Amino acid sequence: MLHGLAAATTALVLTALLAALVRRLMLRFGRKGPDTVPHLGGIAVALGTLGVACSGPLLGVAELGDGVAPLLAAAGAVALLGLVGDLRPLGVRVRLVAQATAATAVVALAGLSPGAGALAVLWIVFVTNAFQLLDTSDGAMGAVAAVTALGLAVCAIAEGHPGHGLLLSVLAAALTGFLLHNWHPARIHLGDCGALFTGFLLASSAVVVHTGAPGGRTTAELFALTVVVLTDTLLVLVSRHRAGRPLLRGGGDHIAHRLRGLGLTTQGSAVVLGVASLGCTLFGLQIHDGRLAPLAVLALALLVPAAVVLLLRVPVYGPASRRRTPRARTPADPAASVDLAGGRG
Template identity: 60%
Template sequence: MPYALAAAAAALLLTAVLTELLRALALRWRHACAGLVDRPGARKAHTRPTPHLGGVAVAAGTLAAATSGLWTGQAPLGPEVGTLLAVAAAVAVLGLLDDLRPLGPRARLVVETGAAGAVAYGSGLGPMTGALAVLWIVFVTNAFNLLDNSDGAMGTVAAVTALGLAICAIVEGRTGLALLLWVLAAALTGFLLHNWHPARIFLGDCGSLFTGFVLSSAAVLLHTGDTPARTMGAVLAFTLVVTADTALVLVSRRRAGRRLLLGGTDHIAHRLQRLGLTVQGTAVVLGVTASVGTVIGLLIHHAWLPPSVVLPVAVAVLLALGGLLRVPVYEAGRVGRPGRRVRRTVGRPRAARAIDTASN
């Protein structure tokens, strides 16, 4: 425990310092390398050039703190976690390259699938369950990437999820995995010092893909020995917010006849803000919701609740998403079946006018 606390403190401090350093360097070199800074645009919420290298600091702080035990001999990670760290680093590099110069969905999916396959193979899953695990890891990885659309939202949800999964790992005696998740939560906390509204730096694809990959892979590794029903119930509860956000976006864009990969202000965070919540309040609400899902996931994982408890939770989430679907988020375009036009919104409320289109 003392070593875990020291590693978490080191991750928080290192990430906070690196984030500020990378922010300053990105702003200084933004003219030489345009990819270092996310500039305002028609589909962006921010109004000034903002670096998106925060993910580099999160990945570096997490990897450095997690592997420090290898040099001291106090916290050996084991081959399972070692594989996860190696492929997570590859995913972080993929995200950084995508930040600097967009790679396209095909290249991203190839690398993510290969990394997820390495985790599934190392966990000893069979062909069928391993394939399902790969699909789930890739989905949740990109769901966290999509959630990174409002100041403080993704970092808060991810930190809460990491803490919940770390508790699972501690109870099971998997100290290496628990340490990784513990320092990831600390690194995200250090990043949030700079990303809380008004954000001075963003995670970017590097940080969101790295974080989503580590959390989804850890969830799979922790449930390899559970029954299918318990596994499904627990992982759905742990990823409640990101799963709901992605489902809402896909349904909304499909109904509006918009391209699924076209960014817009149609996420849960944007809809809550259009209903009057502040950006900070939105992050808090999403964090509290993630906490509820995490507690349910913990109770299901340890057999203190039956997996069927997810059903009423799912019904409540679907009702909430149905209400959020009614919030207007598209100025003009197509709704319902392709080919139908919607009327241009007139007299938008002040809170809605203040929100531009986000990158995701």
């Protein structure tokens, strides 16, 4: 317990210091442009998490246990992929193939059957990119991911995976340290390096921790833990399809942007997403503990389409982006990001 607390505290402080250092270096040596906020803050999150997690066994303070080292290696590879994408945008196919390869390595070592393993790989890749898509508003992705990491840490410890629980606690602490710089007005952003690293580590850890658990309970629990990012992804895909916009070209059409359209501040939007993630995480933990039946998740699942329908009514594209208009495919939104195509505008 004390070792875990010390590791989390170290990760928080180390990530906060690294984020400040990366920001200073980027402002001094980075490329100049209209957006002066650096986008390589994910380096701090990845280094803070990997550094603290790997230093425990080396120092003889805390053992991570079986299966954690390969997971760290795969997550580190995904972080490098994201870093390359931050510096030079990569094609969608390259990104997805690399993520699927890393996910396949994790799933193969987890010992899943071919059918379950294939589904797990698809789920890991989807959730990884869902977290990356959410990183479009100050503090939003960090808040949701930190809460999710803590929830998964509790599940890992309960399932007899203390090493994974420690790793996820370290990740949550690192994200909290980064939020000190990413809270509105953000002084640095995660970028693809941090967003993909975080999403992949969360999704892969969830699969490994629940290997061998009952399928129905696992499905319901993982849905509850990730319902916020899944809802955000569904919302933007449906919204862009209806507006005739390219699905992979980003814009100010995520949940956080729509909440601001309803009158919330940027900070308020991040808080609402964090609280929603906390509520869904607690719901998932009730399923994990057996206090709720897996079928109870159907009530939560019904809220997803209802939320999407309601949020679609919030205008985000402007009159030039109405469905089937000739100008619908032009990226007129000044806050547009690039989403899966790489980078953040």
